[in-house]
Amino acid sequence: MDLEVCIDSVESAVSAERGGAKRVELCSDLLEGGITPGAGLIASVRRHIAIGLYVMIRPRGGDFCYTDLEFEVMQAEIAHARDLGADGVVLGLLDEQGHVDVDRTHKLVELACPLNVTFHRAIDMTTDLPAAVHDVIATGANRLLTSGGAPSALRGMEEIARMVQAARGRVAIMAGGGITAENIAAIAHGTGATEFHSSARTAFPSPVRFRKQGLAMGDLRDREYRRFTVREQSVRALLVALHKLTRESQPA
Numbered sequence: 001m002d003l004e005v006c007i008d009s010v011e012s013a014v015s016a017e018r019g020g021a022k023r024v025e026l027c028s029d030l031l032e033g034g035i036t037p038g039a040g041l042i043a044s045v046r047r048h049i050a051i052g053l054y055v056m057i058r059p060r061g062g063d064f065c066y067t068d069l070e071f072e073v074m075q076a077e078i079a080h081a082r083d084l085g086a087d088g089v090v091l092g093l094l095d096e097q098g099h100v101d102v103d104r105t106h107k108l109v110e111l112a113c114p115l116n117v118t119f120h121r122a123i124d125m126t127t128d129l130p131a132a133v134h135d136v137i138a139t140g141a142n143r144l145l146t147s148g149g150a151p152s153a154l155r156g157m158e159e160i161a162r163m164v165q166a167a168r169g170r171v172a173i174m175a176g177g178g179i180t181a182e183n184i185a186a187i188a189h190g191t192g193a194t195e196f197h198s199s200a201r202t203a204f205p206s207p208v209r210f211r212k213q214g215l216a217m218g219d220l221r222d223r224e225y226r227r228f229t230v231r232e233q234s235v236r237a238l239l240v241a242l243h244k245l246t247r248e249s250q251p252a
Contacts, residue, residue: 001188001194001195001246002022002195003022003196003197003198003235003238003242004022004023004025004052004054004174004176004195004197004198005019005021005024005025005197005199005200005230005235006024006025006027006030006176006198006199006200007024007025007027007045007230008026008027008029008034008037008228009041009229010044010045011230012229013026013045013048013053013230014049015229015230015231015232015235016049016051016200016230016235017049017050017051018232018235019200019232019233019234019235019238020235020236020239021051021235022051023051023052023053023054023087023088024045024049024051024052024053025054025055025118025197026041026042026045026054026055026056027056027058028041029061030199030201031223032061032062033058033061033121034056034058035056035058035059036055036056036057036058036059036077037056039080039084042055042080042085042086043084043085046084046085046086052087053085053086053087053088054087054088054089054116054118055077055081055084055088055089056089056091056120057078057081057089057090057091057108058074058091058092058120059074059077063125064093064125065093065094065101066104071093071104074108075107075108075111078091078108078111078112078115079111081115082115086115087115087116088112088116088117088118089108089112089115089117090118090120090145091105091108091117091119091120092105092119092120092121092123093105093108093122094125094126098125098127099126099127099135100119100122100123100126100132100135100139102138102139105136105139106138106139109140110140116142116143117139117140117141117142117143118141118142118143118144118145118174119136119139119141119144119145120144120145121145121176121177123136123144123145123146124146124147124148124149124150124156124177126149129146129149129159129162130162130166133163133167133171133173134166136171137167137171141171143171143172143173143174143195144163144171144172144173144174145174145176145197146160146173146174146175146176146177147160147176147177147178148160148163148175148191150177151178152177152178152179153175153176153177153178153187154178154179154183154186154187157186157187157191160173160187160190160191161190161191161192164191165192172194173191173193174196174197175187175188175191175193175196175197176196176197177197179197179198179238180198180238181234181237181238181240181241182241184198184238184242185242185244185245188242188245189245196238198235198238200234200235200238201229201230201234202228202229202230202231202234203226203227203228204226204227204228204229205226205227206224206225206226206227208224208225212224
């Protein structure tokens, strides 16, 4: 069973590798669900880790129905990610009716070749998840990330299991959304998924001592004085739970 860790910094990438993750998904602005990281961040992460590096290709937050100009940006970002040493890209496009945009996604998959492509949780915003699985298969993507259309993978287990059945091995189904060391075994057992995606993030206070009162740089209160990072021990705990499940499922 494989574990992918979502990261937004070099420090988190190093912690994910030390904790035993198979790959990382590199994003910026995780508070928006992740957007494309800058070239400098991609290059630095690549220099510091040897495990798989997948780069988010998302030009903005919000919905997943993109304009022609945004689609042009996505094409350019895929080329940059490949040139900077990424092993894969993560993307997702929907049309105005909430269906997978098969044609344009297929174009991006072809452009990304030979990189692997993950279709991200945009699939959870579609009108029919099992049908969307077949659409993703038609795009040529290698895997899809899903919470089963629910706020968390734990709550979406039944739907994820149906998606695994619909895929029949033609595309990898990676469960993600609120996955922790405490629930990953239950999610694996309940869905039949063999790949898992977790942020494994921990919040900690900013080291800045002076706190400017009554002023914020964004919409979230006190965001300037909180940081988030992946901790090596959190990643390791997820893998310990997976390895225990694997041992228990093996015949005596």
